[in-house]
Amino acid sequence: MDFKLEATAPDSAARAGVITTDHGEIRTPIFMPVGTLGSVKAVHQHELRDDIKAQIILGNTYHLYLRPGIEILEKAGGLHKFNGWERPILTDSGGFQVFSLSANRKLTEEGAWFRSHIDGSKHLFTPERVVDIERSIGADIMMALDECPPGTADYSYARKSLDLTHRWLSRGWKRYKETEGKYGYSQAYFPIVQGVTYPDLRRESAKFVADLGADGNAIGGLAVGEPAEVMYDMIEVVNEILPKDRPRYLMGVGTPANILEGIDRGVDMFDCVMPTRNGRNGMLFTRHGIMNMRNKKWADDFSPIQEDGPSYVDVTYSKAYLRHLFIADEILAMQIASIHNLAFYLWLVGEARKHILASDFKPWKREMLECVTRRL
Amino acid sequence: MDFKLEATAPDSAARAGVITTDHGEIRTPIFMPVGTLGSVKAVHQHELRDDIKAQIILGNTYHLYLRPGIEILEKAGGLHKFNGWERPILTDSGGFQVFSLSANRKLTEEGAWFRSHIDGSKHLFTPERVVDIERSIGADIMMALDECPPGTADYSYARKSLDLTHRWLSRGWKRYKETEGKYGYSQAYFPIVQGVTYPDLRRESAKFVADLGADGNAIGGLAVGEPAEVMYDMIEVVNEILPKDRPRYLMGVGTPANILEGIDRGVDMFDCVMPTRNGRNGMLFTRHGIMNMRNKKWADDFSPIQEDGPSYVDVTYSKAYLRHLFIADEILAMQIASIHNLAFYLWLVGEARKHILASDFKPWKREMLECVTRRL
Numbered sequence: 011m012d013f014k015l016e017a018t019a020p021d022s023a024a025r026a027g028v029i030t031t032d033h034g035e036i037r038t039p040i041f042m043p044v045g046t047l048g049s050v051k052a053v054h055q056h057e058l059r060d061d062i063k064a065q066i067i068l069g070n071t072y073h074l075y076l077r078p079g080i081e082i083l084e085k086a087g088g089l090h091k092f093n094g095w096e097r098p099i100l101t102d103s104g105g106f107q108v109f110s111l112s113a114n115r116k117l118t119e120e121g122a123w124f125r126s127h128i129d130g131s132k133h134l135f136t137p138e139r140v141v142d143i144e145r146s147i148g149a150d151i152m153m154a155l156d157e158c159p160p161g162t163a164d165y166s167y168a169r170k171s172l173d174l175t176h177r178w179l180s181r182g183w184k185r186y187k188e189t190e191g192k193y194g195y196s197q198a199y200f201p202i203v204q205g206v207t208y209p210d211l212r213r214e215s216a217k218f219v220a221d222l223g224a225d226g227n228a229i230g231g232l233a234v235g236e237p238a239e240v241m242y243d244m245i246e247v248v249n250e251i252l253p254k255d256r257p258r259y260l261m262g263v264g265t266p267a268n269i270l271e272g273i274d275r276g277v278d279m280f281d282c283v284m285p286t287r288n289g290r291n292g293m294l295f296t297r298h299g300i301m302n303m304r305n306k307k308w309a310d311d312f313s314p315i316q317e318d319g320p321s322y323v324d325v326t327y328s329k330a331y332l333r334h335l336f337i338a339d340e341i342l343a344m345q346i347a348s349i350h351n352l353a354f355y356l357w358l359v360g361e362a363r364k365h366i367l368a369s370d371f372k373p374w375k376r377e378m379l380e381c382v383t384r385r386l
Numbered sequence: 387m388d389f390k391l392e393a394t395a396p397d398s399a400a401r402a403g404v405i406t407t408d409h410g411e412i413r414t415p416i417f418m419p420v421g422t423l424g425s426v427k428a429v430h431q432h433e434l435r436d437d438i439k440a441q442i443i444l445g446n447t448y449h450l451y452l453r454p455g456i457e458i459l460e461k462a463g464g465l466h467k468f469n470g471w472e473r474p475i476l477t478d479s480g481g482f483q484v485f486s487l488s489a490n491r492k493l494t495e496e497g498a499w500f501r502s503h504i505d506g507s508k509h510l511f512t513p514e515r516v517v518d519i520e521r522s523i524g525a526d527i528m529m530a531l532d533e534c535p536p537g538t539a540d541y542s543y544a545r546k547s548l549d550l551t552h553r554w555l556s557r558g559w560k561r562y563k564e565t566e567g568k569y570g571y572s573q574a575y576f577p578i579v580q581g582v583t584y585p586d587l588r589r590e591s592a593k594f595v596a597d598l599g600a601d602g603n604a605i606g607g608l609a610v611g612e613p614a615e616v617m618y619d620m621i622e623v624v625n626e627i628l629p630k631d632r633p634r635y636l637m638g639v640g641t642p643a644n645i646l647e648g649i650d651r652g653v654d655m656f657d658c659v660m661p662t663r664n665g666r667n668g669m670l671f672t673r674h675g676i677m678n679m680r681n682k683k684w685a686d687d688f689s690p691i692q693e694d695g696p697s698y699v700d701v702t703y704s705k706a707y708l709r710h711l712f713i714a715d716e717i718l719a720m721q722i723a724s725i726h727n728l729a730f731y732l733w734l735v736g737e738a739r740k741h742i743l744a745s746d747f748k749p750w751k752r753e754m755l756e757c758v759t760r761r762l
């Protein structure tokens with residue numbers, strides 16, 4: 011994996027760059043749609059590529075490990091072959107899902123024991139095992155196993171948790187260095203900065219992470235309940251330390267406003283279920299503001315979903331029709347909203363990139379922030 | 387509406403024809419995907435047109451009357467404008483849903499009283515009102531309101547029910563003749579032959595219907611639990627009487643085998659929720675047989691869904707991936723299966739048409755019947 015920094019905005023830490031993987035280029039800043047089980051919910055692969063213009067998608071290690079399982083993914087020759095997505099894929103470590111979804115989970119020095127949320131079967135994720143699993147999935151970018159403490163964790167818990175996360179990171183890094191890409195292409199390994207909302211822990215973690223010299227670095231454990239301003243502060247604290255010549259990935263973030271603020275603070279990569287999950291519930295993000303499509307006010311508004319929208323669904327379907335589909339619980343509502351929201355997120359980061367390259371990111375961001383946070 | 391009969395197969399009543407409506411041509415025999423609420427479930431309009439190659443779709447009067455409601459459809463300028471489907475649309479009368487979905491329904495001479503399955507509100511469908519509603523929906527082909535007695539109804543019930551259906555038909559026909567296309571294009575009105583499984587009632591009904599001289603005629607009340615052979619007998623009895631120079635529509639039928647048998651007996655139009663509903667449950671119809679995609683046997687079968695299939699999904703996605711999507715309850719599974727099954731149904735009637743025109747329908751049908759009823 012290679013990262014080429016192309017430009018940094020004046021009066022901002024915002025950057026434009028290009029990540030090159032064996033499955034193609036990713037122009038940053040970038041948003042990565044979440045394809046939990048090897049499918050971005052309600053979206054065909056060709057829609058991701060042609061209508062949404064996704065450059066990289068996420069897979070969830072926890073989910074893929076349970077279904078279809080590693081044996082099937084290996085037989086298929088990796089996730090790209092299995093689901094037919096030929097562009098880059100990033101996998102999380104599964105740690106977050108172990109803590110949020112599975113029952114009877116138990117943390118030990120060795121790793122995280124958990125029971126499957128599907129059949130109750132018992133499993134162990136160790137830092138080494140997770141590298142092996144992500145090798146088998148065939149992700150272009152693999153994430154390290156970490157503990158994700160709650161956003162409300164006190165200092166002493168955060169301290170202990172961070173030490174464990176760093177010991178796990180060293181073990182995972184070692185396994186990563188001893189192994190090779192499973193399917194003939196290279197696979198990068200991103201360590202993750204933790205430290206809850208404690209600046210000294212975040213700094214310590216950022217230094218620990220930076221010292222590895224990985225192909226890219228991630229910031230985890232944010233957007234888990236803390237105020238947005240605190241999240242932005244943590245990003246600043248961390249990005250002062252993370253190397254400038256490697257991509258920075260802010261995990262699980264966020265709203266369009268969060269993404270603009272993250273970019274402004276030097277983040278290059280984002281992922282979030284919000285555009286798809288909220289979309290399936292009827293919330294549409296647009297450059298002119300947020301629409302709740304279940305609202306009665308759209309019932310007889312036969313204008314296009316978004317006349318100047320980035321995707322064909324925006325001009326093909328009307329607000330009234332989309333509202334009707336949501337009220338009637340039609341699957342097509344979720345399909346349309348998912349395509350719209352993802353295309354909008356990709357449009358937003360693409361515009362940010364253009365404005366970074368054109369040296370007017372800051373004023374553009376200020377205007378755009380007002381638009382995207384409005385309620386329509 | 388116009389119907390041109392192009393060919394009749396030797397040793398068979400199978401026919402090839404062309405229906406011309408103000409929204410374009412329909413080449414028969416044809417299968418019509420069901421778009422209950424103005425959306426064929428899990429399928430985009432452009433997929434219907436380009437991937438499935440649907441020539442006409444159905445809308446359900448009962449459902450559209452309740453949601454989005456006639457006021458909205460009129461404001462939109464009809465269903466075509468509302469949902470963006472520019473080809474022909476046929477609407478049923480809503481009678482079937484009144485009897486199967488709504489609560490506290492009550493039949494009177496005047497019409498059918500019912501309570502909405504959504505909010506319990508009380509409504510009356512009369513033959514005249516249903517014509518008005520279908521005019522407002524803007525269907526190219528509107529169906530008459532009839533009573534649908536159960537397939538097990540005894541003779542005396544069937545007799546009484548048929549008389550009511552015929553009185554309703556006369557009233558609906560009168561209203562139809564007194565009114566005009568609501569949006570500037572013409573709307574046809576198809577009467578429906580009833581009579582349960584009693585040949586004399588079916589004959590009487592077919593004569594009553596034929597005497598109206600409508601643009602097309604339908605056969606209702608079949609595939610409601612009676613043996614397939616009885617259904618085929620009823621089709622033969624009725625089609626001896628229905629005019630040859632008008633299209634014949636067998637309502638709510640059926641499996642690929644049912645459709646081949648119907649075509650063989652002179653039916654031109656079919657509709658059924660089976661390809662979409664069964665598809666959403668994991669059942670795929672193919673020219674080589676039926677696949678239950680949840681079956682373990684597909685777990686590591688990485689071959690295309692159907693190598694020689696009629697739609698891009700057949701070669702884009704593997705059996706193993708589709709099985710995984712079904713097991714994991716991913717929405718994409720329903721999307722893929724719906725496109726596949728509908729494309730197959732459209733392919734099947736298209737092939738039937740080719741073989742009718744080539745005068746080898748009968749031997750082709752014999753071979754195809756064996757294929758499509760096989761379990762894979």
Ligand SMILES: [Zn+2]
Nearest residue numbers: 297298299381
């Ligand atoms: Zn705006």
Ligand SMILES: [Zn+2]
Nearest residue numbers: 673674675757
């Ligand atoms: Zn075959």
